[in-house]
Amino acid sequence: MSIPMTEMSHLGGDHHGASSSPSSNNSGPISYAQTDQMVRDPNELDTKRNFGNQFNALFRKSSTYQWRQYKTNACQISMPLLLVSSSSIIIDQVAHKHFHSYLSFLDYFIVDNYIGDMQGTKIPAILNPNATMPSIYDTNSTIAGDCLKYLPSVYAKDLYYINELKSNTTNEIAKLIPSYVNSQQMVVPLIFSEYILGDFAQYCSDTPSFVYPMGIVEGPATYDEFKTQIFDKWKTQTVNGAYNFGTVDNNKLEVTLMYNRSISYGKDLGLFYTLVTRSYRLITGNNITQFIFDGVKDFPTKKTTIGFDLISLIGPTLYIFIFQLILPVVLRIILYEKENKLREIMKMMGLEMKTYWLVTYIFSYSIYLFAMLLVWLLGAIFRFRYFTMNSPLAIFFLIFLWGHLLVSFAFFASVFFTKTDTGTVVGYIWVFGTGILASNVINNILANTSTPASSIFVISLFPPFSLFRGLKILATSVTFGENGLKAADIVSSGMADVYGFFIIESIIFLILALYLEEVLPSDYGVKRHPLFFLKPSYWRGDKVVVAPIDLNPTMEGEPADVAEERRRVMETKELLALEVLDLNKVYPAQGGAKRKVAVKALALGVDQGICFGFLGPNGAGKSTTISCVSGLFPPTNGTAKVFGMDIRNDIDRIHMVMGVCPQDNVLWDDLTGEEHLLFYGRIKNMKGKQLSNAVYEGLKQVNLHEETGKRSVAYSGGMRRRLSVACSLMGNPKIVLLDEPSTGLDPASRKQLWDIINAYKRKCAMLLTTHAMEEADALCDRLGLFVGGQLKCIGSSSELKSRFGKGYKVMMTVEHGYETEAQKFLFQQIPQANLLNALAGTFNYEVPRNSVELSTLFSEFEQNKERLHITDWGISNSTLEEVFIKITMGRQNERGEYIMDDKPVDLSHITNA
Numbered sequence: 001m002s003i004p005m006t007e008m009s010h011l012g013g014d015h016h017g018a019s020s021s022p023s024s025n026n027s028g029p030i031s032y033a034q035t036d037q038m039v040r041d042p043n044e045l046d047t048k049r050n051f052g053n054q055f056n057a058l059f060r061k062s063s064t065y066q067w068r069q070y071k072t073n074a075c076q077i078s079m080p081l082l083l084v085s086s087s088s089i090i091i092d093q094v095a096h097k098h099f100h101s102y103l104s105f106l107d108y109f110i111v112d113n114y115i116g117d118m119q120g121t122k123i124p125a126i127l128n129p130n131a132t133m134p135s136i137y138d139t140n141s142t143i144a145g146d147c148l149k150y151l152p153s154v155y156a157k158d159l160y161y162i163n164e165l166k167s168n169t170t171n172e173i174a175k176l177i178p179s180y181v182n183s184q185q186m187v188v189p190l191i192f193s194e195y196i197l198g199d200f201a202q203y204c205s206d207t208p209s210f211v212y213p214m215g216i217v218e219g220p221a222t223y224d225e226f227k228t229q230i231f232d233k234w235k236t237q238t239v240n241g242a243y244n245f246g247t248v249d250n251n252k253l254e255v256t257l258m259y260n261r262s263i264s265y266g267k268d269l270g271l272f273y274t275l276v277t278r279s280y281r282l283i284t285g286n287n288i289t290q291f292i293f294d295g296v297k298d299f300p301t302k303k304t305t306i307g308f309d310l311i312s313l314i315g316p317t318l319y320i321f322i323f324q325l326i327l328p329v330v331l332r333i334i335l336y337e338k339e340n341k342l343r344e345i346m347k348m349m350g351l352e353m354k355t356y357w358l359v360t361y362i363f364s365y366s367i368y369l370f371a372m373l374l375v376w377l378l379g380a381i382f383r384f385r386y387f388t389m390n391s392p393l394a395i396f397f398l399i400f401l402w403g404h405l406l407v408s409f410a411f412f413a414s415v416f417f418t419k420t421d422t423g424t425v426v427g428y429i430w431v432f433g434t435g436i437l438a439s440n441v442i443n444n445i446l447a448n449t450s451t452p453a454s455s456i457f458v459i460s461l462f463p464p465f466s467l468f469r470g471l472k473i474l475a476t477s478v479t480f481g482e483n484g485l486k487a488a489d490i491v492s493s494g495m496a497d498v499y500g501f502f503i504i505e506s507i508i509f510l511i512l513a514l515y516l517e518e519v520l521p522s523d524y525g526v527k528r529h530p531l532f533f534l535k536p537s538y539w540r541g542d543k544v545v546v547a548p549i550d551l552n553p554t555m556e557g558e559p560a561d562v563a564e565e566r567r568r569v570m571e572t573k574e575l576l577a578l579e580v581l582d583l584n585k586v587y588p589a590q591g592g593a594k595r596k597v598a599v600k601a602l603a604l605g606v607d608q609g610i611c612f613g614f615l616g617p618n619g620a621g622k623s624t625t626i627s628c629v630s631g632l633f634p635p636t637n638g639t640a641k642v643f644g645m646d647i648r649n650d651i652d653r654i655h656m657v658m659g660v661c662p663q664d665n666v667l668w669d670d671l672t673g674e675e676h677l678l679f680y681g682r683i684k685n686m687k688g689k690q691l692s693n694a695v696y697e698g699l700k701q702v703n704l705h706e707e708t709g710k711r712s713v714a715y716s717g718g719m720r721r722r723l724s725v726a727c728s729l730m731g732n733p734k735i736v737l738l739d740e741p742s743t744g745l746d747p748a749s750r751k752q753l754w755d756i757i758n759a760y761k762r763k764c765a766m767l768l769t770t771h772a773m774e775e776a777d778a779l780c781d782r783l784g785l786f787v788g789g790q791l792k793c794i795g796s797s798s799e800l801k802s803r804f805g806k807g808y809k810v811m812m813t814v815e816h817g818y819e820t821e822a823q824k825f826l827f828q829q830i831p832q833a834n835l836l837n838a839l840a841g842t843f844n845y846e847v848p849r850n851s852v853e854l855s856t857l858f859s860e861f862e863q864n865k866e867r868l869h870i871t872d873w874g875i876s877n878s879t880l881e882e883v884f885i886k887i888t889m890g891r892q893n894e895r896g897e898y899i900m901d902d903k904p905v906d907l908s909h910i911t912n913a
């Protein structure tokens with residue numbers, strides 16, 4: 001005979017005798033509950049969170065994590081740098097191409113526009129005589145009035161003409177222009193269009209001023225001489241431009257314009273043009289019938305010098321992208337931990353959220369600051385006036401304060417996203433969208449001096465626009481020959497206002513972010529009442545008062561053992577590791593799914609030092625119960641107490657004595673196993689030798705001690721699972737919740753895991769869910785079987801088997817052709833045997849527990865097996881699996897017994913034979 005040893009081991013009962021039944025009408029602890037350190041009062045537990053330890057734990061973890069992410073971080077940080085560098089190259093190219101090779105194209109464009117502009121100019125009626133000719137500013141003019149002090153002083157006084165006539169006719173025009181413009185009566189109204197003057201026109205538009213036109217003097221006799229002279233003088237830059245007349249007579253005006261780009265940037269080309277054509281008309285009285293405009297010639301200039309800082313001109317547009325580019329990066333940092341439940345698991349393991357936000361803030365800000373300081377450095381290296389001419393103090397405050405607003409705003413925005421990728425993409429759209437909006441719309445609003453202060457105030461409430469305002473002030477200070485913003489001008493320029501907005505908005509967004517995190521419903525976490533801050537108890541730091549839950553003494557339809565468990569929980573005087581008190585969880589209808597009652601009026605107690613197993617089919621509500629107990633979800637009704645501490649108002653303290661291994665492995669891909677354990681150990685106040693020993697032991701127990709350098713992303717599924725279990729056991733928790741801990745483990749690893757759990761369960765209480773019946777058998781002192789969110793039975797494995805199993809199983813294998821004789825023999829020995837199945841000569845029977853005398857059965861089989869050609873036989877106890885199947889698939893009859901509708905094969909003809 002061969003008796004399957006594993007099954008035979010069940011003979012004579014399980015590892016816990018039925019005598020230890022909780023149903024023995026006592027309300028004390030389960031008799032086999034043992035623990036090395038019995039807790040009698042929750043105050044005996046070390047539930048204090050130490051800010052220093054947790055800060056240290058998180059700071060080290062985040063530093064290591066960010067360091068491991070150096071490639072991603074380098075890419076993200078280099079984006080702003082790339083923008084700065086590439087803009088420098090592009091602008092250099094544009095400057096050289098347009099101002100040197102394609103100069104005339106650009107300048108024709110300017111002239112054309114200018115003419116168009118002039119035609120549309122409305123001359124104010126009060127001006128008399130009407131303006132006939134535009135003027136160039138004489139900034140020294142006292143007549144000009146106050147408005148001119150705002151104008152850039154780039155216009156020098158002298159404009160030359162060269163009398164290098166090709167024709168033999170007298171060059172009347174050449175003579176007349178100087179006398180025309182130099183005559184004192186030629187005080188002309190200032191009527192430049194806004195196109196030409198840009199922002200500066202705003203200053204003078206309300207108070208038309210009169211200025212002297214500049215002087216025009218005769219220059220050297222030939223163009224070549226003139227060129228030489230200009231080239232010699234380019235550094236002093238006193239000459240604005242020159243005319244070189246060709247043929248000039250009553251019908252024809254042939255002229256070449258030359259201008260000094262270093263001074264005038266081409267802005268006054270139109271002016272030069274108009275000056276000569278209108279003078280011609282005024283002096284000759286003729287309309288020009290033939291105008292030969294020979295194009296525009298640039299004055300010789302030093303090769304690399306460009307007259308104005310294009311980068312500063314387009315600065316606000318460019319810099320608004322650069323300054324905001326870290327926003328999606330920060331969003332990614334926050335959302336990664338949110339989406340992957342890492343934030344929740346840290347919380348469940350005891351991390352204080354204040355510490356979490358502080359460290360996340362410091363890291364996000366550091367990444368931003370590092371990137372921006374590099375941008376500043378690069379800007380200085382490329383000699384962008386923006387960075388070299390503006391006061392370093394003004395730039396520093398802009399970078400420093402904007403960083404705070406950016407990070408606070410990212411915190412605020414992160415509240416509205418759950419997926420990392422969605423948040424990051426929206427972040428980039430935000431950066432570019434607001435950048436484009438700012439440079440196209442907000443720019444004009446800010447540039448318009450008639451924009452009321454209230455509008456500017458409203459605009460500034462929007463972070464990207466207040467940034468744009470600051471960037472524009474700095475840009476304006478350097479664009480057209482200004483000397484940059486001085487530290488002394490920070491207040492008068494409006495920069496101080498911008499800083500003020502940054503500071504106030506940072507505080508507002510930070511408070512909003514933290515507030516919304518506390519109250520806004522989300523996938524995980526217990527949320528506060530929206531008006532929680534109005535309660536004085538919140539500010540005093542008092543514990544929230546919650547109504548006590550009185551367990552219903554009876555619940556209709558509850559099986560006897562479950563009702564008994566309810567009574568035990570109500571009456572027990574002992575401090576239980578976990579009391580579940582009429583816990584209900586209803587998931588609201590969402591995304592097409594109906595409202596789901598996942599857990600119904602659950603009442604049970606888990607004693608200290610035992611391992612309690614939740615069994616049940618998929619969707620029975622096991623994980624939901626664990627999630628409620630761990631604080632991942634708030635219960636809809638009812639509550640649970642861990643060592644007497646209520647999950648509704650003491651969850652933070654509970655977390656310090658709790659270890660959680662969720663159903664999915666919640667790990668940081670880029671951290672090693674050792675780093676995970678160090679982190680969780682530090683959170684739970686472990687230090688020094690104690691910590692390093694615990695980490696080593698933890699890794700050794702799960703057989704990961706030789707994988708210390710490997711990051712968890714490179715672990716196999718089983719290794720990740722073992723690491724998750726090791727994390728949950730760090731820091732000597734008093735209660736450990738394990739949601740399907742052995743999923744995906746090979747048999748050897750599973751055995752190892754069982755050894756760990758068996759070793760730990762005397763030190764703490766454990767709650768585990770599993771689908772593996774042998775695991776429940778091997779580990780759990782008590783089991784609860786769930787179906788449809790309700791507890792269907794509760795007890796030790798042996799109790800359940802004896803209550804719901806039919807007794808023993810007998811297996812017999814018979815040689816071909818001798819089956820009938822062998823079966824007859826079996827029914828003679830055990831008349832109540834019930835054939836479950838017969839396959840290829842192997843027969844399985846169910847045998848009622850008291851229907852057989854085991855010793856007689858053994859000797860009868862031994863004596864007859866050869867005669868009956870029985871090659872193998874065995875007897876085993878009912879398995880938990882049968883109990884499981886019976887309860888989950890069977891139905892209850894009127895006496896409350898579980899029966900299976902699928903009847904076994906009817907072989908009564910054999911029995912009767």
Ligand SMILES: Nc1ncnc2c1ncn2[C@@H]1O[C@H](COP(=O)(O)OP(=O)(O)OP(=O)(O)O)[C@@H](O)[C@H]1O
Nearest residue numbers: 587588596598616617618619620621622623624625
């Ligand atoms: N976040 C959720 N939102 C809505 N319904 C949910 C949510 N989580 C679980 N449920 C539903 O609640 C019920 C119980 O789910 P739960 O995950 O607790 O079952 P389980 O017993 O742990 O199952 P399994 O053994 O498959 O892990 C299921 O019907 C499930 O669809």
